[in-house]
Amino acid sequence: xxxxxxxxxxxxxxxxxxxxxxxxxxxxxxxxxxxxxxxxxxxxxxxxxxxxxxxxxxxxxxxxxxxxxxxxxxxxxxxxxxxxxxxxxxxxxxxxxxxxxxxxxxxxxxxxxxxxxxxxxxxxxxxxxxxxxxxxxxxxxxxxxxxxxxxxxxxxxxxxxxxxxxxxxxxxxxxxxxxxxxxxxxxxxxxxxxxxxxxxxxxxxxxxxxxxxxxxxxxxxxxxxxxxxxxxxxxxxxxxxxxxxxxxxxxxxxxxxxxxxxxxxxxxxxxxxxxxxxxxxxxxxxxxxxxxxxxxxxxxxxxxxxxxxxxxxxxxxxxxxxxxxxxxxxxxxxxxxxxxxxxxxx
Numbered sequence: 448x449x450x451x452x453x454x455x456x457x458x459x460x461x462x463x464x465x466x467x468x469x470x471x472x473x474x475x476x477x478x479x480x481x482x483x484x485x486x487x488x489x490x491x492x493x494x495x496x497x498x499x500x501x502x503x504x505x506x507x508x509x510x511x512x513x514x515x516x517x518x519x520x521x522x523x524x525x526x527x528x529x530x531x532x533x534x535x536x537x538x539x540x541x542x543x544x545x546x547x548x549x550x551x552x553x554x555x556x557x558x559x560x561x562x563x564x565x566x567x568x569x570x571x572x573x574x575x576x577x578x579x580x581x582x583x584x585x586x587x588x589x590x591x592x593x594x595x596x597x598x599x600x601x602x603x604x605x606x607x608x609x610x611x612x613x614x615x616x617x618x619x620x621x622x623x624x625x626x627x628x629x630x631x632x633x634x635x636x637x638x639x640x641x642x643x644x645x646x647x648x649x650x651x652x653x654x655x656x657x658x659x660x661x662x663x664x665x666x667x668x669x670x671x672x673x674x675x676x677x678x679x680x681x682x683x684x685x686x687x688x689x690x691x692x693x694x695x696x697x698x699x700x701x702x703x704x705x706x707x708x709x710x711x712x713x714x715x716x717x718x719x720x721x722x723x724x725x726x727x728x729x730x731x732x733x734x735x736x737x738x739x740x741x742x743x744x745x746x747x748x749x750x751x752x753x754x755x756x757x758x759x760x761x762x763x764x765x766x767x768x769x770x771x772x773x774x775x776x777x778x779x780x781x782x783x784x785x786x787x788x789x790x791x792x793x
Contacts, residue, residue, distance in 0.1 A: 450752040453525065457755035460518065461746055463490055464766055467792050473773050474783045482777055483507065486770070490514070504774040509565040511767045512539075516568045518763065522756050530634035531646055531757055534627070537598070539568035540578075541627055544599060545620045547582055548606070551590055552616035557583045602626040609678075613668045621661055621678070628657050628682050638753070645745045645754045649738060649761060651685055655713070656734030658684045660727045662694045663703070667723055672696055686713055700726075736791050739765045743793045765791060 476482040479502040494510040543564045550560045569575040581593040591607045606622035635646040665675045693706035715733020720726040746758040769790045776786035
């Protein structure tokens, strides 16, 4: 594919991102119907035209994410050997698998699950039928067995074993994320030297976030140090080894906070929460904002078509997340100032 064409496509995607003023106008929408009408005048018109009243934030989210998937798949067809781009596409399927296994564990039916997810990403890759089969089995174990031959079969098997011990469906999210992190790291390692440097700048915050918050979640589940190490095996990090060791070995929130404070130059800003759950959320949000900020910076300083495509998709994904936050806020009648606080506009 002509690099000049890809450069133009990437800059077009970046140039079409919404500015803060437009977000503020959307937030002033009195109801979801007006929000949808406003967005139908934008690049999201094609997918939003396919949903009908009564509108919900979930309907709007699925339409917006489908638009993102369609854009990503178009780049995939142009750059089929782009390893990082391909791994990032898998994230849409991982997102659905998380919802599916969280739902199955909670006893949701196939019909209920289908209202929560959109299988467009799976449809484009030709695996929609097997995912549907996994959703219609009689048990969580059978569902995992159906997907054993897929790219995430091993992750699901290990997650199910851990679920039997913890009874917490979040283990599926953790194990699927680990599979994604390993695949992403391997794809980056096989990229060209200069591209690799930019990919690390964009994605190390995501990887670091997974490691730190993953270990903290395992602490909440009461797993031992050796069990935590085993579950994190194979995921590389730039974080100081003493910090990781401290997280593995510490069982008191106070000790964990001290370790984080000593290494705060490697971390986003956080407050000393007495509980792990709000600390995990704050760290996740902070690392996410660093990743988006880095993606914008990388976009402005590279001329590699491969990197530009990835950076533009990460920035568009953030835009979709902002729009979903606005839809959710309007639906719940949240004050405008609270909605704007939930957005991140780099």
